[in-house]
Amino acid sequence: VSIPIIADLHFDLSLGFIALEMGVDKIRINPGTVPNREILKKLVMEAKARNIPIRVGVNKGSLPDSYSKDKEGLVRCALDYVKLIEDWGYNNLVVSIKSSDPEETVEANKLLASHLQYPISLGVTEAGGGWRGIVKSSVGLALALKDGIGDTVRVSLTGDPVMEVKVAYEILRSLGLRSRGVNLIACPTCGRCQVDLESYYQEIESALEEVTIPIDVAVMGCSVNGPGEAKLADCGIAFGKDKAVFFIKGKIVGTFEPKEAIERLISFVKEEAERSGDENVSAFLLSTERDT
Ligand code: SF4
Structure with missing residues (x-):
């Protein structure tokens, strides 16, 4: 395939080493599903050796218990893991924090953007299906993108993922950020x-x-x-x-x-x-x- 492949890793980070070996273009780690920091450090070192970017992807549904379940907790978690990876000497990073609530997603991403310069992957997670999911995603993405926040986008809908891509593109086109098609x-x-x-x-x-x-x-x-x-x-x-x-x-x-x-x-x-x-x-x- 000619599109970038991202390995989305949860619990079993040993799969990340295989994915890197197979030539993935990016890996995503979720602070809520990292089993321990030792294996995370080894994985970060492996990604660093290959200069493969890592997305620190925080999701409210799997936010570690040590963080508050609000925008401050989401941002704190992302910043902690970014700092951890930076301390290990790697900064080829992308960051995302996602909530199923569009307003919280927007506010959390604004707060995140005020703390760091890394690219932000934007999305309202678990938005639901059909028109409800499309409306939630459109509101969340548009409000943040209009403020200049967000470098990649993900629309998350229950159902056919092809629809996610179509909706994401239409949001970008409606905002004048894309014109293809x-x-x-x-x-x-x-x-x-x-x-x-x-x-x-x-x-x-x-x-x-x-x-x-x-x-x-x-x-x-x-x-x-x-x-x-x-x-x-x-x-x-x-x-x-x-x-x-x-x-x-x-x-x-x-x-x-x-x-x-x-x-x-x-x-x-x-x-x-x-x-x-x-x-x-x-x-x-x-x-x-x-x-x-
Ligand atoms: S163009 Fe306007 S007035 Fe004509 S059918 Fe469509 S909605 Fe009705």
């Missing part, structure tokens, strides 16, 4: 909408999932706000009853059957992506050519 603008629908906009939206979203170029695409339900949003986007459709107006770069391309307008929009975005050297789309087009 399709930015879909779509209306919530109302009594004026005369089409099944949700299914059109899902069709377009899934067809453009692999696109990596930054591009704004509007999918709108009627002629009230539809033309305005579609004109402002790189391309867009304003749907009406049995017809759809397709826009590219603020200009009307034409009025089509909804199905044809959707096909034209998808083709336009993919061609733009291919022109920009989007490897994902080129591979997709190639495989489509081979299939047909």
Whole structure:
């Protein structure tokens, strides 16, 4: 694989030596699951010899009993272990402190950032599943990131981890910190909408999932706000009853059957992506050519 691999170690730190030998890119230790400091020191020395970063990852659910179960306790624990590792002569570190409460996560990370300069990995842990987890993660991450706190992010959701990555990316994009991929603008629908906009939206979203170029695409339900949003986007459709107006770069391309307008929009975005050297789309087009 070409993405960095991190070995997340708990209780049996001997696995960390194997992971380092296998070439992991980072290891994570949790102060609440370190069995003893002797083996931790040996592991730190091994990571130091290989210049592999260590994340000191404090989690409220496994905070050692000697610390108070609040933001001060979380921060104190992280600082103690950072100091321990620094005293052993190693400072290639990343730090995280996580709580399942978004507000506590934000406050704890602000306090942490006021005490040290190491990169901070940000996340609301055990946030739950579905919309609840997404809202908690979005609130926690956005409030901290807006204050300039956080160098890597983790969204923690009950369920498919692919969704965690998608949500994390969308949070970064919403904050203007990333721009890769399709930015879909779509209306919530109302009594004026005369089409099944949700299914059109899902069709377009899934067809453009692999696109990596930054591009704004509007999918709108009627002629009230539809033309305005579609004109402002790189391309867009304003749907009406049995017809759809397709826009590219603020200009009307034409009025089509909804199905044809959707096909034209998808083709336009993919061609733009291919022109920009989007490897994902080129591979997709190639495989489509081979299939047909
Ligand atoms: S664009 Fe039209 S259908 Fe969509 S929410 Fe606005 S008024 Fe309703």
